[in-house]
Structures are given as structure tokens and as C-alpha cells.
Amino acid sequence: MKRNVSIEEISDGRLYTSNDLVKADCGGCRGCSVCCHGMGTSVILDPLDAARLAGGLNRSVEELIGLGILELNVVDGVILPNLRMAGEDEACVFLNEEGRCSVHAFRPGICRLFPLGRYYHPLSESSLDEPAGSADAEGISGKEALAFRVQESARKTGSASEISRSPDRIFSYFLQVRECPYPAKTKVKVRKWIDTPDIAKYERYIAGWHCFLEDTEELLKKTEDDQQLRNINLYLLKFFYLKPYKTKPHQAEPRKTEPGGNGDFYQEFYGRLREAREVLAFPS
Numbered sequence: 001m002k003r004n005v006s007i008e009e010i011s012d013g014r015l016y017t018s019n020d021l022v023k024a025d026c027g028g029c030r031g032c033s034v035c036c037h038g039m040g041t042s043v044i045l046d047p048l049d050a051a052r053l054a055g056g057l058n059r060s061v062e063e064l065i066g067l068g069i070l071e072l073n074v075v076d077g078v079i080l081p082n083l084r085m086a087g088e089d090e091a092c093v094f095l096n097e098e099g100r101c102s103v104h105a106f107r108p109g110i111c112r113l114f115p116l117g118r119y120y121h122p123l124s125e126s127s128l129d130e131p132a133g134s135a136d137a138e139g140i141s142g143k144e145a146l147a148f149r150v151q152e153s154a155r156k157t158g159s160a161s162e163i164s165r166s167p168d169r170i171f172s173y174f175l176q177v178r179e180c181p182y183p184a185k186t187k188v189k190v191r192k193w194i195d196t197p198d199i200a201k202y203e204r205y206i207a208g209w210h211c212f213l214e215d216t217e218e219l220l221k222k223t224e225d226d227q228q229l230r231n232i233n234l235y236l237l238k239f240f241y242l243k244p245y246k247t248k249p250h251q252a253e254p255r256k257t258e259p260g261g262n263g264d265f266y267q268e269f270y271g272r273l274r275e276a277r278e279v280l281a282f283p284s
Contacts, residue, residue, distance in 0.1 A: 011174040016116070018191040018199050022175050024115055025188035035114050036092040036101065041073045042110075043083040043092070046209050047240045047269060048202075049108040050081060054244070056106035061241050069093050072237070077220040078213060079233040081241060083108065109206070112194050116173045120210060171207060201266050212273060215282050232280070239276060245269075 016022050026032070045053070050061045050070075057064070061081070064070045070081045084093050094103045101107060173190050191199045216236065223229050247265045276282075 010176050014174065016173040016175070016190050018173070018189075018194070018203065020173075020190055021187040022116065022173070022190055022193070023185045023187050024175055024190075024193055025186045026115075032099075035111075036095045036099075037085070038090045039083075039085055039092070040090070041071060041082045043108060044075055044110065045070070045081045045083070045108050045241075046206070047245075048205065048265060049110075050241050051245045051247070051265060052106040053103065053108070056103060060244060076213070077217045079237055081237075109194075109196075112196065113173075115176045116190065116193065117176060118171045118206070119174060120171050171203075171210075205266055205269065208270070208273060212276070212282075215277075216280070219280060219282075235279070236276065239272060240269075 012023075050064075053064060053070075054061050059067075061070070065072065065081065068084060071084045072079055072081055074080075075082075085091060086093050092101075094101055094107075096102045101111070194202075196202045216232075220229060220232065223232065245265055245268055247268060
């Protein structure tokens with residue numbers, strides 16, 4: 001979900017990397033579940049989120065949709081799944097009677113980020129410093145963030161091949177100052193707060209998926225035939241979400257779970273990403 005926002009309006013004015021300390025730790029929330037209410041359709045799932053939930057709940061993504069746990073909605077022209085809010089108070093379906101998250105161990109990435117978010121900005125080869133002003137941002141209803149140059153990171157880690165193209169993009173993390181009402185936040189390292197194994201792999205994955213969705217959005221804008229629009233969206237939904245992954249990425253460490261499985265969600269995902277780019281005739 002993209003919004004044209006100004007960093008100054010929603011943040012503390014600082015940009016963070018995964019190694020920085022940020023005042024975001026809510027001490028386990030301690031009875032507060034404000035951020036788990038009234039989020040509408042904004043808790044959007046990426047393929048890793050969906051695979052984590054499916055594995056953690058021992059159900060397929062298709063079953064989760066059928067049970068009304070996940071919904072399908074159009075986001076920037078693309079059909080994507082999101083967590084459903086339920087009841088008069090629009091509470092997340094995974095919030096239990098005690099007001100605690102029942103899927104905390106395999107919660108979606110947007111939930112892991114909050115009250116941080118991601119902020120994306122086009123970057124020229126000659127400008128590697130902080131992006132200015134405003135740019136496309138994604139997160140919960142404008143709960144976003146900034147600081148990681150994908151192309152540079154891929155070059156440093158020797159893993160440029162994991163992204164089907166080197167996106168001239170930067171994303172960093174920032175703290176949203178108006179979203180979380182918990183008063184006594186303490187400092188925590190961003191990577192610890194996000195709580196995802198191998199943060200470098202995860203950030204490259206997030207950047208690659210973001211760029212793929214941008215390309216898809218542009219393709220759909222140019223597609224005038226309604227049936228073709230429907231076919232593209234159904235293909236992406238089935239290929240990236242409904243088709244089960246061989247791994248169980250909700251586990252702390254990936255492992256083999258099926259005969260022939262390589263135990264690496266990211267490797268399997270990038271294989272699908274390459275194939276989808278070929279099918280949709282995107283640049284490699």
C-alpha cells in the first residue's frame with residue numbers, strides 16, 4: 001500500500017538501519033492492543049507472511065481465505081491478501097480474549113515493524129545519502145520507514161543474483177510518532193524488534209517483492225482488457241500465495257520439510273519470482 005507522505009509529518013525526523021537503536025520497544029504491550037484494532041484492510045501480507053501463517057496454523061492459505069481469516073482486496077491494482085478485522089471494535093481475528101496476539105511467533109511483517117515502517121525512494125547512482133522530503137511509502141495506513149540501498153547491499157554481500165533485477169531503490173526504517181499510544185517505550189535494535197532470522201536476506205526479499213509489485217502495477221495500468229487483468233491477478237495470487245511452499249518459514253531456522261525440499265524459503269521464492277518475470281515479460 002503506497003502513500004505519498006512527508007517524513008516530517010509522521011516520524012521523529014530520523015532514519016534508521018537494521019543495526020540502529022530506536023525507541024520502539026513497548027515492553028510486550030502490557031495489555032494494550034490499540035494497534036490490533038481498526039486497521040481495515042491495511043495489514044497486507046507478502047508471500048513470506050502468508051507462508052508463515054499457513055505453516056504456523058497448519059492450514060493452507062486457501063483454507064485461511066475460505067475460513068474468513070484472510071481477505072482478498074485490490075492494492076494499487078494488484079489483488080493481495082490481508083488480515084481480517086472482526087466485530088464492532090474491528091479487532092484482528094488473531095486477537096484472543098486477553099487482548100493478546102495468538103499468532104505472535106509467526107505474525108506478519110507489518111505487525112513486526114509497528115510502530116516502525118518502510119519508506120521507499122528512487123535513488124540516482126550519484127546520491128547515496130538520505131532521501132529528502134516525501135516519496136512512495138508502504139505500511140499500515142501510512143505506518144512506514146527508510147535506509148537500505150538494495151543495489152549496494154547486494155553488491156557488498158555478493159547476492160545480487162537473489163534479486164531478479166537490481167532496483168535503484170532505497171528503503172530505511174523510521175519511527176512513527178503518532179501511531180502507538182504506549183507511553184514508556186524503550187530503545188531496541190531495529191533488527192531485534194523485527195524479529196526475523198537473517199535480516200539481510202529478509203531485507204533483500206522485501207525490496208525484490210516491492211519492485212516486482214511496482215512492475216506489476218505498471219503492467220496492469222497498461223492492460224485494458226478486463227479478462228486479461230483478471231487472469232494476471234489470479235496467476236499471481238495462485239503462484240505466490242495459494243501454491244504451497246516446501247518450507248515452513250515460521251520456524252526459527254529453516255529446515256527440510258518435504259522430500260526434495262531445500263529448506264530455504266527465499267531460494268524457492270526467487271525461483272518463482274524469476275519464472276513470473278518471464279511469464280509477464282518483465283525485464284530481468
